[in-house]
Amino acid sequence: MTSSSPPKGTGPLARREARLAWAMLMPTIISVSLVVILPLLAVFWISVKPIGLADLRAPTPIVRESLRGRPQAAGDEGTIEYRLRNSSQDKPITDVTLTDTLPTGLTFQDPDPRCRLDGLNLFCDLGDWEGGARDSVKIPVTVSQAFLDADPDLDDTPAQMTGRSENILLNADFTFENFARIFNGKEFFAVLYATLFYTIVGTIGAMVVGLFAAILLNKSFTGQGILRGLFLFPYVAPVIAVAFTWVTLFDPFSGSTNALLIQMGVTTGPINFFGQRPLALIMVTVFEIWRYFPLSFLFILARMQSIPEDMYEAADMDGASPFQKFWYLSLPQLLGILSVLFLLRFIWTFNKFDDIFLLTGGNAGTRVLTVHVYEQAFAISNIGAGAAVAVVIFVCLLLFSIFFFKFISREEGL
Amino acid sequence: MKRGTVTGPILGALWFVILATTLCIVMSFFTGALFRPVIWLALVWGAGLGLAMIYLRKPVWGGIVPGTAAALVLASFVGLSPIATGETVGPLTRVAVSVILGATFALSQLRITQNCPPGPLTRHEFEAAVIRFLTGFGYLFFTAIVIIPFYVMVMTSLKSQQELLQNPLDFSVDLSKGWGLLRSYDELFALFNFGTYLWTSFYVSVLTVLITLLFSVPGAYAVARLRFAGRAAFSRSILLIYMVPMIVLALPIYIVFSLTGLRNSIAGIVMIYPVTTIPVALYMLQGYFRGLPSEVEDAGLMDGLSRLQVIWKITLPLSLPALASVSLYVFMIAWNEFLLAFMLLDDPSKFTLTRGVTMLNSSEIPRQHLMAGAVIATVPIMALFLGLEKFMTKGLTAGSVKG
Structure with missing residues (x-):
């Protein structure tokens, strides 16, 4: 008499498959833990050590x-x-x-x-x-x-x-002074404000601009391919190239923008775009929007082109106007990708370091958390405090990620 | 409100201001001379012409276009032109500007108010006109914001310090200088070692691509095809790691590299770069592998191939386009990488291109050298992008979110 119940547990074949899978993953796991996990733990360790660059x-x-x-x-x-x-x-x-x-x-x-x-x-x-x-x-x-x-x-x-000699990295000398120092005073709130402004405005701005660009190119005409390629330029070019170009373009003394504005009679004197509050923060945010709208554009366009055409035909039959079609048909269809984009872009804008560092070096009220890490660790030579800021960033990120997975898993089935 | 006689002039006035401003900016950037839009005149001209074009629509080439152009040329001589020009601008240029403005406005305004009768407009007619107006504005706006920085970058690199200070707006190219135009480039390659940097950046990027593929292909296959406990958790943690900011990791990496002597060495850079790209590549590839029909692989298994042979003989040849996209994307990341190169390399003989350009950002080195460096860093990646746009676009799309 044979039993009719399915086999329980894992059979030899399944075990072999799992072993193979782990073997294939091993190089990645090892390298990633060496360069990502270990440094992350090290950051926590350093953040409670009284350690400077000279140490x-x-x-x-x-x-x-x-x-x-x-x-x-x-x-x-x-x-x-x-x-x-x-x-x-x-x-x-x-x-x-x-x-x-x-x-x-x-x-x-x-x-x-x-x-x-x-x-x-x-x-x-x-x-x-x-x-x-x-x-x-x-x-x-x-x-x-x-x-x-x-x-x-x-x-x-x-x-x-x-x-x-005693290595300060390894001894049992701990302190909370790093955290006390970075949370102390107005500076931290200024940094937090700049970070939030840059992240929120930059993310939403890039998405809105990207949405417009996608609407613009969501039809076939000659030159559509060329324009699509062109719109991706800001994102594909190296950040150093475009950041320095912006600095040159908006230079208060020899910048073309100031010359143009003065010539057109918009201003009388040169404007120091990247050097004065609060304009500098607005400018770096504009740069962020300019540089990353192509990414949102690419996604939204891909999603738009997959919306079935017959929905619009049906809407036409019902007499919907173009704006109605956009508002009641396209936008709801795009909501999923827009929310995913928002969360991802939010996290990445939050993480962004290069752009602001190259544009202003964190001066004139543009110091965001990531630039703050660099400032503390290398400009003030206090590695411990830099690591403490890094810990703050990581904790924020963890919160975002939890939210992200709770929300996105439902949204996109990741 | 929704009458042709109202919509036409309003859209016309706005459109005229946009066109006049655009033309002024273009002319200023090309010649360096003074061109300034006179807003109130532009509004009046646009409204008037817009109203006229609601009634008069034909003949386009025989009447409206030359008529508008002629009216603007005439106005430019009696001081009513919507574009004010400086004294250095000759009459011929003024006539040309007026003709261009008139012709483009007439043609585009006719299209914007295509189906607008003078009387009441239906909702469709009205919205279609507004959309055509916004579309035109969108094309101009996006093209301008993308092109202007790159145009300035290239043109600045061709100028001399003196010319730049004299008139920052003058981007006209003096072709009589011949090869002398490329002096900044010549100096970068001769004095600043840019040839070496270009080569370093190139081989570092290629090595990064190779190592990344070597690590991520088996990993991605395992996550996509093989069943094992912890697969979902692994798939998620890849994404999570992808989101850890580099600056957080850069600090301990800097410390360890300082202590072990890996700082200031290309070997250290080649060790670090791939790890920053492996999670992305793995994520992109596993998405692609999942999309491949598993029946083909099963057939291979039935015919006696081992798993690894299946990957090598069936999966990889099928996923060549995805591998191309991933390679390009990784190449782009490695080529454009700035933070790690900046922190870990101090010795000018070992710089990558991005690090080399950063070095040029000092008050002692003239601006055109910096811009020439930026052009050198941009051109290879742009050439790659334009040549293989299809793969690149795919890579960019897959690199961020699934979809």
Whole structure:
């Protein structure tokens, strides 16, 4: 008697398929976790560390070796001197040692008590150094004629130094000062305001402009292909090229726009488009709209062309006017793609760094969160604070994403 | 309101202002001389002509077009022209401008008010006229905002510092200079190493494309075709990773690269770039693979091919167009990448093109060099785009959202 119920659990075939799938995914998973997940965790770690740009270079002992006393003839006395210092002004180094191979042709007298001389090999144990410590090791020598003839360069055998210093990235020194610092004061709210303005106005603007462009090209005529290609130019061109072009175009002294406006009598004096509040923020938002409307345009056009023609024919039969057809037919059909676009573009505009950084460098009230990360980490050299801002960005993003998946999964079946 | 005698003049007046302004901007950008629209005159002219064209529609070429042009030419001599010109503009240019304005206005206005009788308009007639007006405005507006920056970019790169400061509007090209026009380009290649940057950018981008495909094709196939626990979660987390901003990752990457000595090396750049593009490529490709009929692959499996052979012999040849789109898209991302190149490269001998252009943005280097650098960075990607527009458009579309 055979059972009629389906097999339970996973069979060998299914298991093999799953194994193959994971094997094929492994390269991606490994590389992505190395470059995305790990750095993300690192950002959280750094954000609670008191760390500046200068701390990235661990303190090391530095040595300079020289022969003093200018021995001229055989039998003259001189001194081999090692001048040593701690590269860091405030961080200690422990267990500092010095090793070197001395040149031949010298007769050594008793060296520094901290050192041992074994043939030509010198070894010194210099103990612990405070931050900013300086030291020197002297070895009195008598030169021979052979040494003077050879005239060896002391740097041929460079002195080696070792020492242990604490790596600030790895120690257990934590602080919440970074967060306290970035949330403190009006600056953070100014940044938040700029970010929200840029993101919301930029996203909606790009979508509206893209919608108009799509309506414009949603019919076949000669030259439609050319225009469609042309409309994509701002997006395809490298951001540095278009950003610098805008800066040149709107330059207050030699910019064509100012010259044109003055010539047309719109203004009397030059306008500093990217240098004054609140115009700079408006200008970077306009740039964002200009650069990203092609993307919205492309999507909306693709969706428009897939709306079945017979709907419009039916509307024509019922006597709908062109605006009615747009309002009651096209727009509802486009609502899905518009909401998806809005959320995606919202997130990406929020993430945008290059554009504002190149246009204004975050000056004149255009500092958004992403530029703030750069400013904190590299302009003020406070990596910890930069990471703290990055954490804020990431948390915002996580919230957006949760919303996105809740909403979009229903909308587009992703 | 909805009468031909009202709609015609209103649309005419607005349209005339738009045309006159456009023409002024175009003429200013081409010649550098003074052209200024006189708004109130343009409104009056447009309204009058618009009203006239509601009644008079024929003959187009024998009457209306030359008539409008002649009227504007006449007006330009008695000071009633809607376009004011500077003293440097000769009478011949003024006549030409008036003729162009008159002819384009007559032709386009006739089309805008195509089916508008003088009396009451139906809703259809009225809306159709408004839509034709908006369409015309749209074409002008979009073409202008796209073309002007690129035009300025190219023309500035052909000028000298002196010419730029003298009249920032003068973009006329002095052809008598011959090859001298390309001096900025010559200097960039000779003094600023741009040949090397071009080559670095090229091979970095190509390597990025190759590595990305190598990683993402098997991954995308697995997500699209194979069944395993966690497939949906994986599919989603790809999208999630795609949304992590680069600046957040750039900080720890900078630290690690500084500590390991990978900063300032092309190897480091080639290691990082593909990882930023793999999630996108994977997402795009899995969408395409899902669309392929699985029956073909099943047939291959039945005939004794292994999974990997099926991918190599059946799936990949079928998805060549998608691979082309993805490659182009990834190439574009890598070519245009700025942030990582800016943060990780300091040594001028190892710059990519975008990093090299950034270097030109200083007060000591003349503007035309910066613009020439921008042109050098733009031309290759534009050529690629125009040559393979079909694939590129597909890539752009698939790269963002499904649809």
